[in-house]
Structure formats: C-alpha cells, structure tokens
Amino acid sequence: MSPLILAFVFIPFAIEAVWVFWPALQGFWLSLTDWDGLSAPTFVGLGNFHDMFSDPIFKTALKNTAIWLVLFGGLSVIGGFGMALLLQKERRGVGIYRAALFTPVVFSLVVTALIWRVFYQPDGLVDSVLRGVGLGDFIRPWLADPDTALYAVILPALWRQIGYVMVLYLAGLKAVDPALYEAARVDGASAWQRTLYVTIPQLKGVNSVVLSVIVIDSLRSFDIVWSMTRGGPYHSSELLSTYMYSTAFQSTQLGYASAIAVVIFILALAVILGYLIRAFREET
Amino acid sequence: MTQRLKTSGYHLAMGLVSFLWIAPILWVVVISFRSFDDVAANGLGSLPHSFTFSTYKSAWQDADEFRALINSLVVTIPAVVLSLGFASMAAYGLARYNVPFRRTVLLLMLMGNLLPPQILLIPISRFVELTGYFDTLIALIAVHVGFGLGFYTFVLHGFMRDLPREIQEAATIDGAGPGKIYASVILPLTRPALAALGALSFTWIFNDLLWSITVIRSGEKMPVTPALLGLQGQFVSSWNVIAAGTVIAAVPTLAVFLRFQKHFVSGLAIGAVK
Numbered sequence: 001m002s003p004l005i006l007a008f009v010f011i012p013f014a015i016e017a018v019w020v021f022w023p024a025l026q027g028f029w030l031s032l033t034d035w036d037g038l039s040a041p042t043f044v045g046l047g048n049f050h051d052m053f054s055d056p057i058f059k060t061a062l063k064n065t066a067i068w069l070v071l072f073g074g075l076s077v078i079g080g081f082g083m084a085l086l087l088q089k090e091r092r093g094v095g096i097y098r099a100a101l102f103t104p105v106v107f108s109l110v111v112t113a114l115i116w117r118v119f120y121q122p123d124g125l126v127d128s129v130l131r132g133v134g135l136g137d138f139i140r141p142w143l144a145d146p147d148t149a150l151y152a153v154i155l156p157a158l159w160r161q162i163g164y165v166m167v168l169y170l171a172g173l174k175a176v177d178p179a180l181y182e183a184a185r186v187d188g189a190s191a192w193q194r195t196l197y198v199t200i201p202q203l204k205g206v207n208s209v210v211l212s213v214i215v216i217d218s219l220r221s222f223d224i225v226w227s228m229t230r231g232g233p234y235h236s237s238e239l240l241s242t243y244m245y246s247t248a249f250q251s252t253q254l255g256y257a258s259a260i261a262v263v264i265f266i267l268a269l270a271v272i273l274g275y276l277i278r279a280f281r282e283e284t
Numbered sequence: 285m286t287q288r289l290k291t292s293g294y295h296l297a298m299g300l301v302s303f304l305w306i307a308p309i310l311w312v313v314v315i316s317f318r319s320f321d322d323v324a325a326n327g328l329g330s331l332p333h334s335f336t337f338s339t340y341k342s343a344w345q346d347a348d349e350f351r352a353l354i355n356s357l358v359v360t361i362p363a364v365v366l367s368l369g370f371a372s373m374a375a376y377g378l379a380r381y382n383v384p385f386r387r388t389v390l391l392l393m394l395m396g397n398l399l400p401p402q403i404l405l406i407p408i409s410r411f412v413e414l415t416g417y418f419d420t421l422i423a424l425i426a427v428h429v430g431f432g433l434g435f436y437t438f439v440l441h442g443f444m445r446d447l448p449r450e451i452q453e454a455a456t457i458d459g460a461g462p463g464k465i466y467a468s469v470i471l472p473l474t475r476p477a478l479a480a481l482g483a484l485s486f487t488w489i490f491n492d493l494l495w496s497i498t499v500i501r502s503g504e505k506m507p508v509t510p511a512l513l514g515l516q517g518q519f520v521s522s523w524n525v526i527a528a529g530t531v532i533a534a535v536p537t538l539a540v541f542l543r544f545q546k547h548f549v550s551g552l553a554i555g556a557v558k
Contacts, residue, residue, distance in 0.1 A: 001381065002462045009377035012370040012433050013389055019430020020396035023407035030406060086298065093295055100302035102549070103309065106541040107534050108491030108509045114516065114530045115312045118523055121328050125311055128329030159308070164552065171553030220400055223493040227513055244402045249498070254406050261402035272398045279438065280391060 030258035037252050048259035057235050058260070061243040064150055065267075068221060068239060072154050072161065073214040079158065080165025080210075085195065087166070088173045098170070102163040109160065113227030116156040117143070146236035149229050153237050157224045161217070165210060172206030173199070208278060215271040219264050240264050316340070316527035323524050339528035347518055347525070349532050351504060352511035356536070359421050359507055360489045363428040367485060368478055370429065371436035376466050378437070379444035380452060390441060397434030404431070405498050412499055419501045427499060428489050436481055443477040444470060480551030483544040487537045508533045 031048060035041035052058045083101055087094050104112060119126050120142040127139050142152040176199060184194045222241040225231060231238035231246065240260055248257035314332055315323070322334035343349050374393070378386045408427060409418070417423040447470065455465045471478075496510040503514060512533050519525045541548050 001383065005377045005381045005383065005462050008373040008462075008466070009383050009386075009389060012374035012437065013393065015370060015430050016393055016396050016433045019408070019427060020399065020404065020434070021392070023404040023411065024396070024399055026407035026410075027403040093298070097298045097302045099545075100305050103306065103538075103541075105552075106487055106537045106548075108493070108512075108537070110491075110493055110509050110512050111530050111534045114512060114526060115308050117516075118312055118315060118328060118527055118530075119308055121523060123327035123329050125329045128327070159305070163305075167549055167552045216398065216400075220402075222402075226493065241400075241402055245405070245494075248406050249409075258403070258406055261400065261405070264400045264402050268398075268400055272395070275398060276391060276395060279394060280387070 027258050027261055030255055031262040033255040033258075035254040037254050041255060044255065048256050049263075051256065052259070052263070057238060057243060060235050061231075061238040061240045061260075062263075064236075064238055065219065065240045067150065068154065069215065069218045071151075072157050072221070073218050076158055076161040076165050077210060077214060079162040081169050083162065083166040084169035084173055085199075088170060098166070101166055104160040105163045105167075107160065109157075109223035110227045112156050112160050113224050116152075116159075117228060120152060143229055144233055146233050149233060149237040153225050153228050156228070157221065160224075165214070168206060168210050168213070169203070172203050176202045208274070212271050212275040216268055216275075219268045240267075312527045313531055315524055316531050318524050320522060320524060328523055339524045340532070342519070342522075342525045343515065343529035343532055347511075347515045347529060348504070349508060349511065349515070349529055352506055352508040353532070353536070355421060355505060355511075356490055356507035356509070359424050359428070360486060363425045363432075363489050364482055364485050366425070367429045367432045367436055368481060371433050371481075372440050372471060372474065372478065373466070374433070374437045375440035375444050376470055379441045380465075380470065381462070390438065393434040394438040395434070397431065397438075401431065401494060405494075409498050418499065419505060421500075421505060423499045424496060424507075427495050428492070431495075432485060432488070436485070439481060440474060440477055443474055447473055476547070476550075479544065479547040483540055483548040484551035486540050487548075490537055508536075 030041060032043060032045060033041035034044045034047070087098050087101075107115075118124060121127075122141060126142070130136055130139055140148060142148050180198050180202065181194055184198050189197065220241060221239060222245065225237055225239055225242050226245070229237045231242040235243075240263060244257050244260040244264065247253050247260060315328060316339055317335050317337070318332045319334040319336045319338070322332065326333055374389075377383050378390055383389070412418045412420075412423040417426075451469055451473070452465055455469050460469070490507075491509055492507075493509050493513075496507050500506055500510070503511070506514065512529055515529045516526055519529075
C-alpha cells in the first residue's frame with residue numbers, strides 16, 4: 001500500500017475526526033453534566049433528561065417538532081410528488097414551470113424568512129389581499145400571535161422545500177422504465193391506476209431517500225424559525241433545535257442544551273441508521 | 285378539440301401555480317425599489333408609487349452588505365475547494381485501493397455528516413475559543429470543511445468506484461504512480477460529479493446561518509446570510525431597505541444556480557435514483 005494513498009484517506013478522516021467525531025463524543029458526554037461554561041462541568045448522570053419531563057418549554061418544543069415533522073414533512077412530500085407527476089412529461093413550457101417551483105430552493109432560509117416577513121407585515125400583501133376579498137376579519141399579526149406563529153413559519157419552509165422534493169421525484173420518475181407504463185396501458189389501466197400500481201411501487205428507492213431527507217431536515221430545521229420568530233412569541237413556535245440553541249448560547253445551560261441535542265439525535269437515529277444501511281447494502 | 289382544451293387548461297393552471305410561486309420574490313423586488321415615503325404613505329401591500337435606488341445604497345453602504353458579501357465569498361470559495369479536494373482524495377483512496385478498514389472509514393465519515401449539527405455546536409464553539417480561532421473566518425471555513433467532508437466523500441466514492449478498472453491499469457503500465465493517476469486520470473473523469481457537488485456546496489455554505497452565528501461574533505466578520513438578520517435589527521421597519529438587502533443576499537446563489545443549473549439539479553438528484 002502506497003503511503004500516499006494512506007495519507008489521502010487519513011488526512012480527510014483526521015479533519016473530520018477533529019471537527020465532527022471528537023466534538024460529537026464531547027456533546028454526548030456534556031449531556032450528562034451540569035455546566036455553566038465557567039467552572040468545570042459536574043457529572044449529573046441522566047439528571048438533564050429527567051428535568052425535561054418537568055420543563056413545559058421542552059414539551060412545547062417537542063410537540064412543535066412533531067407538528068413540524070408531520071406538516072412540513074408530509075405536505076412537502078405530497079406537494080413535491082404531485083408537482084413531479086404534473087411536470088414529468090417533457091413538453092413545451094415544462095422547463096419554465098419546473099424552474100419557477102425550484103427557484104426558492106437556491107435561496108437561503110434567511111432570505112426566505114425575510115421575503116415572507118415582508119409579506120406578513122401588518123398592511124402587507126397578505127392583509128391587503130384578505131381585505132380585498134372581504135376576509136378582513138381574519139387578519140391578525142401572523143408572526144406575533146401564538147396561535148398562528150408556528151404555521152406562519154411552516155408555510156415559507158414548505159414554499160422552499162416542495163421544489164426540492166419535486167426534483168428528487170423527477171429524477172426518480174425518469175428512471176422508471178417506460179415499457180412498464182406501456183404494458184399497463186395495453187392492459188387497460190387508467191392514468192390513475194398507472195400512478196397507483198406502476199409509478200408508486202417503482203419509486204420505492206426514491207421514497208426512502210425522500211423520507212430520510214425530510215426527517216433529517218425537519219429535525220435540523222433552525223434557520224427559518226430563528227430568522228422569523230426566534231421560537232416566540234412565548235415559545236409558541238419553539239422547535240427542539242431553536243430551544244437547544246437559546247439554552248446553550250443565551251441562558252448558557254450547556255449541559256441541559258447538550259441533552260436536548262442528544263434528544264434530537266435519538267429522534268433522528270432510526271432514519272440515520274436506515275440511510276446508512278441502505279447506502280452500504282449497495283456497496284456490496 | 286378536447287385535447288386542445290386540456291392542453292390550454294394545463295398551461296393555464298401550471299402558469300398560475302408558477303406565477304404564485306414566484307410572486308413573493310417579485311413582490312420583494314418591487315418593494316426594494318420603493319421610497320420610504322411611498323411605503324409609509326401607501327403601506328407595504330399597495331402597488332408602488334415611486335422608484336428609487338437609495339434603498340440599495342443604504343443596504344450596500346450603511347449596512348455594509350458589501351463587506352458581508354466579501355466575507356461570504358472569503359469563506360465559501362476556500363471551503364468548497366478544500367472540502368471537494370479532501371473528499372476527492374479520500375474517495376480516491378477508498379474506491380480504488382484496498383485501504384484497511386475502508387468500509388468502516390466510509391461508514392464513519394458518512395455517519396458524521398448525518399449527525400444533527402446541534403450535538404456539535406457547544407463543543408465546537410468551545411474548541412475554537414480554546415484554540416484562539418473564535419470569531420475568525422478561518423474557524424468557519426474549517427467547520428464547513430469538516431462537517432461536509434463525509435457526504436462529499438461518500439458521493440464521490442460511489443462515482444469513482446464505477447469508473448472502469450482498465451483506465452487505471454493502463455496508466456499504471458505507463459508508469460504513473462497513485463498520485464499521478466489521481467490528478468491526471470481519475471479527477472478529470474470525476475468532473476461531472478465535482479461540478480454537481482461544487483454548485484450544491486456553494487449554496488449550502490453560502491446560505492449557512494447556524495455555524496456562522498455559533499463561531500462568529502463581531503458584526504464586521506459576519507457573512508451575508510447571518511448579516512441579513514442584523515440588517516433587520518438595524519433598519520427596523522424600513523422594509524424597503526430590508527427588501528433591497530434581501531435581494532442583494534439572494535443574487536450570488538441565484539447566479540450560481542442559473543449558471544450551473546444542470547449540475548445543480550443533477551447534484552440534488554444524486555442519491556434519489558439509487
């Protein structure tokens with residue numbers, strides 16, 4: 001084995017070890033401690049995890065993360081898949097429609113957040129339109145009302161994610177053998193039946209990729225909430241990720257924040273393992 | 285006839301959806317050219333009654349988005365080059381040679397990238413403080429390289445593994461060593477994958493918020509994505525200036541997307557077809 005090749009593999013591995021593996025191990029260790037960042041961390045065992053049960057903000061954040069997973073995840077899959085079905089056939093104009101739906105994907109979530117904040121402003125376009133169609137009574141301070149804040153943040157997140165999921169499904173649809181559709185058509189299957197019995201089963205691989213991407217993305221979601229509401233008002237749009245961040249860097253309860261990060265990790269674990277198993281089954 | 289009707293119905297519906305999708309962006313662009321008096325008098329929801337570039341001047345100079353953009357590029361370009369460079373080295377070794385524990389190494393590297401970043405935030409902010417790199421762009425570059433490596437290595441590994449054996453054998457017979465083969469045989473053949481990952485990682489790193497606010501503290505070192513949040517605080521309720529700042533921050537990734545559209549989309553689709 002040439003030493004050069006060993007160095008080729010070892011150097012990147014070492015870089016990742018310094019910036020990922022080692023910090024991750026520290027993160028797990030810190031979740032078992034009480035630490036204010038000044039004095040030395042004190043070991044408290046599972047105390048932090050025990051405290052979560054009596055922490056109402058944690059419960060809200062957990063509940064919101066579940067809502068986020070279902071609404072953001074579910075609707076972006078439905079929307080993205082639907083759009084991919086509508087735009088899969090190469091015909092005139094399709095390129096433009098695809099590009100339109102895809103454009104928000106290239107923007108940062110901060111840009112997305114600001115675009116929608118302008119929208120949601122009192123006297124902004126949302127309110128003008130509602131007033132214009134006679135629904136003025138529904139108008140409220142969308143991001144400042146605890147009843148609507150979470151949903152007002154999910155909407156822009158969806159706006160950006162649907163185009164992304166659509167691209168994943170478009171790639172998957174392209175890989176489906178057209179002969180299968182032809183065979184189904186000859187057998188007299190309707191368009192609806194072809195989608196249900198040919199397309200969806202053929203997309204199994206893509207579905208599992210999309211599922212992993214969606215779950216991992218949902219649990220990581222931070223930027224859009226942080227840019228729009230910082231988790232407020234009154235923690236009504238708090239996710240585990242934003243709660244972790246403010247616990248760590250604003251109230252400097254570093255041990256407790258690490259424990260929240262570990263909860264995020266555990267929630268993502270099944271999906272991460274599934275992704276790894278699938279990735280490595282193909283290796284052999 | 286019904287076919288014609290169906291086709292126009294389709295284009296009408298899709299045209300409407302596409303327009304609605306783009307409308308928020310267009311609306312912000314419109315607002316960014318409105319004067320402060322116009323917004324104050326007519327509200328954000330009204331059609332424009334004015335046209336000005338002064339909003340862009342405010343965002344560019346007073347809010348110093350120019351410097352923020354430079355910071356972004358100073359971080360993004362080296363981070364993309366370094367991550368793809370290191371990842372292609374690792375992928376080459378792992379895909380083309382019988383390196384000991386190669387499967388374990390690849391597995392660990394990919395696993396690192398799938399970790400939720402939250403678990404790394406506190407240890408990394410401590411680590412850069414202890415090493416004296418807190419609040420430096422170098423630390424931010426290093427974080428992006430370290431965290432991205434695993435995924436890029438995995439994708440490039442898949443790509444390099446599928447290159448035919450014979451090319452490498454031919455080069456070996458011609459007397460080329462592993463380094464030469466990497467640089468002049470494998471890398472050129474990996475260009476499509478590198479282009480796709482390059483376009484993708486550029487936007488990822490450029491668009492990052494979480495790592496920037498964890499590692500950088502001072503305003504003058506902030507890249508443009510986190511700086512945009514600061515702009516919101518600085519120009520409270522001057523939504524026309526905020527809109528202009530938003531447009532400025534969105535232009536670079538949009539430009540990369542338009543220039544490398546094909547690579548970008550194929551980069552996203554990598555993995556979807558597997």
